[in-house]
Amino acid sequence: MSTHEGLIGSAATSAATSTSASSSASASVRTVVELHGVTKEYAGGVAALRGVDLTVAEGELLGIVGPSGSGKSTLLHIVGTLDRPTAGSVAIAGHDISRLSDRALSALRAQHIGFVFQSFHLVSGVSARDNVAEGLLYSGLSRAERSRRAAEALDRVGLGDRMKHRPHELSGGQKQRVAIARAVVGEPDLLLADEPTGALDSASGEAVMALLHDLNQDGATIAVITHDTEIAARLPRQVRIRDGQVVADVGNAPVSDVGNEPMSDGTRCVAP
Amino acid sequence: MTVTRRNRGKLSPARLGPRDVLHVGAAGLRSRPVRVVLSSLGIAIGIATMIAVVGISASSQAQLLRKLDALGTNMLVVTPGEEMFSGQDTKLPETAPGMVGQIKGVEQVGATGDVDHSARRSEKIDEDETNGITVKAAQGKLLETLRGTMRSGSWLNEATGRYPSVVLGHVTARRLGVTEPGQQVFIGGRYFTVTGILDPLPLAPEIERSALVGWDAAEQYLGFDGHPTSVYERSADGTVDAVRELLAPTVNPENPQAVAVTDPSAALQAKAATEGAFSTLLLGLGGIALLVGGVGVANTMIISVLERRHEIGLRRSLGATKGQIRVQFVAESLLLSGLGGLAGVALGAAATAVYASSGGMPWVVPPWAVGGGFGATLVIGTIAGLYPAVRAAHLSPTLALQTA
Numbered sequence: 244m245s246t247h248e249g250l251i252g253s254a255a256t257s258a259a260t261s262t263s264a265s266s267s268a269s270a271s272v273r274t275v276v277e278l279h280g281v282t283k284e285y286a287g288g289v290a291a292l293r294g295v296d297l298t299v300a301e302g303e304l305l306g307i308v309g310p311s312g313s314g315k316s317t318l319l320h321i322v323g324t325l326d327r328p329t330a331g332s333v334a335i336a337g338h339d340i341s342r343l344s345d346r347a348l349s350a351l352r353a354q355h356i357g358f359v360f361q362s363f364h365l366v367s368g369v370s371a372r373d374n375v376a377e378g379l380l381y382s383g384l385s386r387a388e389r390s391r392r393a394a395e396a397l398d399r400v401g402l403g404d405r406m407k408h409r410p411h412e413l414s415g416g417q418k419q420r421v422a423i424a425r426a427v428v429g430e431p432d433l434l435l436a437d438e439p440t441g442a443l444d445s446a447s448g449e450a451v452m453a454l455l456h457d458l459n460q461d462g463a464t465i466a467v468i469t470h471d472t473e474i475a476a477r478l479p480r481q482v483r484i485r486d487g488q489v490v491a492d493v494g495n496a497p498v499s500d501v502g503n504e505p506m507s508d509g510t511r512c513v514a515p
Numbered sequence: 516m517t518v519t520r521r522n523r524g525k526l527s528p529a530r531l532g533p534r535d536v537l538h539v540g541a542a543g544l545r546s547r548p549v550r551v552v553l554s555s556l557g558i559a560i561g562i563a564t565m566i567a568v569v570g571i572s573a574s575s576q577a578q579l580l581r582k583l584d585a586l587g588t589n590m591l592v593v594t595p596g597e598e599m600f601s602g603q604d605t606k607l608p609e610t611a612p613g614m615v616g617q618i619k620g621v622e623q624v625g626a627t628g629d630v631d632h633s634a635r636r637s638e639k640i641d642e643d644e645t646n647g648i649t650v651k652a653a654q655g656k657l658l659e660t661l662r663g664t665m666r667s668g669s670w671l672n673e674a675t676g677r678y679p680s681v682v683l684g685h686v687t688a689r690r691l692g693v694t695e696p697g698q699q700v701f702i703g704g705r706y707f708t709v710t711g712i713l714d715p716l717p718l719a720p721e722i723e724r725s726a727l728v729g730w731d732a733a734e735q736y737l738g739f740d741g742h743p744t745s746v747y748e749r750s751a752d753g754t755v756d757a758v759r760e761l762l763a764p765t766v767n768p769e770n771p772q773a774v775a776v777t778d779p780s781a782a783l784q785a786k787a788a789t790e791g792a793f794s795t796l797l798l799g800l801g802g803i804a805l806l807v808g809g810v811g812v813a814n815t816m817i818i819s820v821l822e823r824r825h826e827i828g829l830r831r832s833l834g835a836t837k838g839q840i841r842v843q844f845v846a847e848s849l850l851l852s853g854l855g856g857l858a859g860v861a862l863g864a865a866a867t868a869v870y871a872s873s874g875g876m877p878w879v880v881p882p883w884a885v886g887g888g889f890g891a892t893l894v895i896g897t898i899a900g901l902y903p904a905v906r907a908a909h910l911s912p913t914l915a916l917q918t919a
Contacts, residue, residue, distance in 0.1 A: 325832060325912040345525065346836050352527040353834020364829045368546050379835035380539070383529025425833075
């Protein structure tokens with residue numbers, strides 16, 4: 244696919260190259276995610292992904308949409324460097340992951356990627372602030388600094404008054420905001436949210452989506468993985484996945500077609 | 516956006532500090548206190564058994580050594596040896612106690628001489644029924660030399676030593692049924708009045724089984740020949756060896772081989788050494804309990820890893836390396852067994868204290884036992900935690916993203 248080539252430059256893995264090669268964008272924009280021909284086959288010949296190309300630039304807010312079984316979870320694992328593709332190349336924040344050891348991948352996740360899960364995965368019996376600080380545990384920062392940044396991150400998600408609350412004292416929406424604070428406390432280059440509203444009622448879900456929009460406004464690059472087309476429709480960019488392939492990569496306007504080729508460059512708008 | 520650039524181009528995971536390792540290791544324990552108690556109990560019982568076995572034997576040894584210290588190791592006993600050629604029993608010269616008293620360094624001298632009579636409760640009892648009791652004549656500062664004390668009554672003095680009075684060893688008193696001074700025992704055809712009963716004498720068990728009469732009274736009433744059979748002397752600590760060399764030639768210059776010199780404290784020292792040797796069987800039982808405890812910890816850790824798949828996945832997604840996951844679970848296992856070890860040391864020390872105080876012993880728990888026991892728990896904790904930790908580290912990080 245060639246959707247973003249006009250914007251992002253060629254297949255270079257280094258962020259510096261891509262920014263310098265950018266031709267049409269006014270500001271220099273880095274590539275955060277760059278997938279080429281990514282295929283993932285599981286034992287037994289089941290192919291979860293079949294030749295996926297995907298490029299995400301810094302500052303984007305996109306939805307990866309598809310029904311269950313479409314391969315979007317596998318895509319999330321690969322973009323999150325939790326799994327490696329069978330074929331194809333993956334570069335995250337300028338690092339070609341095929342050349343990285345497991346240790347280096349761990350460091351990549353610690354420094355560049357934040358995860359938000361459908362079921363929050365907060366540590367029970369531990370305060371909100373400590374839960375958020377856990378997000379920096381593997382960053383090498385001192386204990387005091389981790390705690391200080393955790394407080395800042397909680398403030399940022401609007402839970403400054405819930406620092407000492409434990410998960411069971413928080414509502415579902417609050418828990419997810421704590422989880423988001425944990426994911427962004429390390430200021431990752433990429434925030435991956437896996438069905439962030441899946442376990443929430445619609446009001447809490449709205450609040451969580453609004454928060455993600457806010458964070459994006461502040462500059463965060465966010466990919467929301469969801470099966471909910473309604474949620475996806477309100478995101479600036481949507482990548483539709485079906486049967487392990489990208490079937491549409493569209494900008495703001497809801498698009499009905501499911502043709503193999505995505506829209507041309509013009510339909511996609513990149514947040515400044 | 517303030518994207519912090521950290522080592523772009525070179526990705527190396529940050530190290531976890533010791534406090535953070537402790538923190539993640541303890542995280543799993545805090546949420547399951549009952550399980551922590553139950554699974555460390557096995558280790559605690561094992562360590563407690565071992566500490567108690569070692570502690571109790573060390574305490575009884577310490578008690579013996581303390582007793583030995585009180586009795587002193589500076590007393591020597593001179594007895595007749597065997598005549599080299601005839602093999603006959605020899606006698607010590609009558610002058611022996613006085614001669615011994617002349618040796619440089621000797622501070623106290625006492626002597627006893629065997630009297631060929633039996634002590635009985637009354638004349639109606641047969642002369643041959645000795646009850647294992649011997650009658651001895653006592654001379655000099657025998658009581659002081661033996662560091663003996665009176666259980667009741669008083670020791671022989673100038674006056675009572677001349678008249679038919681007798682002091683009984685505590686075994687003698689029990690066998691004769693004498694409970695207090697003033698009662699009478701029948702020796703050599705006449706009644707002797709009991710003036711006192713001795714406390715136990717660990718350094719001279721032969722005196723415990725004696726009825727002691729004054730030297731003069733023995734000669735006067737019992738036909739005693741005046742030859743001492745045992746001369747007890749106590750010298751300054753530094754001179755014991757020199758005195759030992761001089762005793763035989765001094766007592767019997769013509770025939771020093773006919774004199775035997777013994778050190779009664781040597782037997783007590785040997786006994787102390789055997790008391791200190793703890794029972795290997797009990798120690799082995801403690802070891803087995805410890806092993807079973809270790810298996811319990813390993814089992815708990817495996818279950819813990821199974822239950823916390825999501826947490827492991829979460830930590831991997833937060834950037835934990837396989838090594839850091841391994842360290843976390845080994846730390847948890849170490850904490851679990853370490854807690855058991857601490858509790859075991861405390862329990863074992865407490866059991867020793869109870870045993871020691873009930874037996875009037877000093878409370879001794881050897882530091883090497885505490886160190887060794889605790890070290891053993893750490894080794895067991897590492898071994899028990901290693902396999903579950905390796906399993907945890909090899910879990911796929913994608914597990915965290917699986918719901919349910």
